[in-house]
Amino acid sequence: MATARLAPGVALVTVPGQGLAVRTPDGEFLRVDTGTAAPDAVVERLTRGHGSSGDTAAQVPAQGSDSEGVGPTAPDAPDGELERLAAAFDGAGYLAHEGDGTRGPLAGRxxxxxxxxxxxxxxxxxxxxxxxxxxxxxxxxxxxxxxxxxxxxxxxxxxxxxxxxxxxxxxxxxxxxxxxxxxxxxxxxxxxxxxxxxxxxxxxxxxxxxxxxxxxxxxxxxxxxxxxxxxxxxxxxxxxxxxxxxxxxxxxxxxxxxxxxxxxxxxxxxxxxxxxxxxxxxxxxxxxxx
Missing domain, CATH: 3.40.50.720 (NAD(P)-binding Rossmann-like Domain)
Known part of the structure; x- marks a missing residue:
């Protein structure tokens, strides 16, 4: 399967006492509910990119955030939890896939x-x-x-x-x-x-x-x-x-x-x-x- 990692401009931030947050390319911070998955495992999955997510319907509001975020739908085995988180990031547009290619702003001009x-x-x-x-x-x-x-x-x-x-x-x-x-x-x-x-x-x-x-x-x-x-x-x-x-x-x-x-x-x-x-x-x- 194609490798999927954080898209350019997206960063994961470990917040002391709060867990993980994602910084969007526009500079907005969203909290991430990692469920039963360990935050360091989430970071590993989304920065190293193991396989690709398939179910992009697993987007839910983040917990305890002023704005909408990404998170899992329900607790499950850790591997399934990681994949649902990856699917949520993918659905939100925060992942880039190997082989996607890039189109600059002047492409086609x-x-x-x-x-x-x-x-x-x-x-x-x-x-x-x-x-x-x-x-x-x-x-x-x-x-x-x-x-x-x-x-x-x-x-x-x-x-x-x-x-x-x-x-x-x-x-x-x-x-x-x-x-x-x-x-x-x-x-x-x-x-x-x-x-x-x-x-x-x-x-x-x-x-x-x-x-x-x-x-x-x-x-x-x-x-x-x-x-x-x-x-x-x-x-x-x-x-x-x-x-x-x-x-x-x-x-x-x-x-x-x-x-x-x-x-x-x-x-x-x-x-x-x-x-x-x-x-x-x-x-x-x-x-x-x-």
């Missing part, structure tokens, strides 16, 4: 990654570690139409050249996710993920940033390339890993269907502090008439 290697390499590792399929490309036109990705992530270790992201800003209108980041001097800017018409695009972020600064003419000129060459400091391995982790977290939230946070985040590359500001799309307006 195709992520196209574009940009500079210092950022795209750690991002590629993280996405694959979470079960996603990665396609590397230099340009959007390198992605075949018949194999369009679920989301495009574009990472730059420099300011965004004028017009570079205009085409990508149209991706959400077609239902393709659009996530991006870039660096300006000692600041990395991470823009919110857009996945549907009306979501925040790169153009929206630029307009909001121009509206928020009295130096809007200077900032516009900087974006247009009317400045000296950017001599750094560029991303370090640590700042690139942090940036890639934040982007991966956005992808996981998107894949899980959680509401996309409309937040513009800034990473200070000097001390790796992160702050964020809410950003909204800019509504379309009719042209002025004379």
């Amino acid at each position: 195709t992520v196209a990654v574009l940009g500079d290697d210092v950022l795209t390499e750690p991002l590629t590792r993280f996405v694959r570690a979470e079960g996603g399929e990665v396609r590397r490309a230099k340009r959007l036109t390198d992605l075949p139409d018949e194999q369009s990705p679920d989301v495009v992530v574009w990472c730059l270790d420099s300011p965004v050249p004028q017009g570079l992201w205009d085409e990508a800003d149209r991706l959400p209108a077609d239902g393709t996710g659009w996530l991006r980041c870039h660096r300006e001097g000692t600041t990395a800017w991470l823009e919110p993920l857009a996945a549907a018409p009306g979501d925040v695009t790169s153009a929206d972020v630029r307009l909001r940033r121009l509206a928020a600064t009295p130096a809007h003419r200077e900032l516009a000129a900087y974006w247009a390339g009317s400045c000296t060459d950017d001599t750094g400091p560029a991303h370090t391995a640590a700042s690139a890993a942090l940036t890639a982790c934040l982007l991966t977290a956005d992808l996981i939230a998107w894949a899980a269907g959680r509401g996309r946070a409309r937040r513009l985040r800034r990473v200070d590359l000097r001390d790796l502090t992160v702050d964020e500001h809410t950003v909204l799309p800019v509504p379309a307006v009719a042209p002025l008439t004379r």
Whole structure:
């Protein structure tokens, strides 16, 4: 029979004077009524995994707990008691079976990654570690139409050249996710993920940033390339890993269907502090008439 052990994130806790409790992956503690089974035998059974439980109907409320737990239905021989406890844990979802395999939160999602290697390499590792399929490309036109990705992530270790992201800003209108980041001097800017018409695009972020600064003419000129060459400091391995982790977290939230946070985040590359500001799309307006 397949081996069944405690699932990842589940722990058994021996509480002095109280017996066993189970800590769930969400951090909740539930008392375990072990019946006639010795607590150490229960720990051995559920951590070493001998055989697999079959009857998953043996779930009963825990004794003396504020919340529902797992426990046996009635006293019996110790081996039968252990198996009923294992069945209760299995029914509650607290056991993992050998050969079950794991599916990461990005399983079944195709992520196209574009940009500079210092950022795209750690991002590629993280996405694959979470079960996603990665396609590397230099340009959007390198992605075949018949194999369009679920989301495009574009990472730059420099300011965004004028017009570079205009085409990508149209991706959400077609239902393709659009996530991006870039660096300006000692600041990395991470823009919110857009996945549907009306979501925040790169153009929206630029307009909001121009509206928020009295130096809007200077900032516009900087974006247009009317400045000296950017001599750094560029991303370090640590700042690139942090940036890639934040982007991966956005992808996981998107894949899980959680509401996309409309937040513009800034990473200070000097001390790796992160702050964020809410950003909204800019509504379309009719042209002025004379």
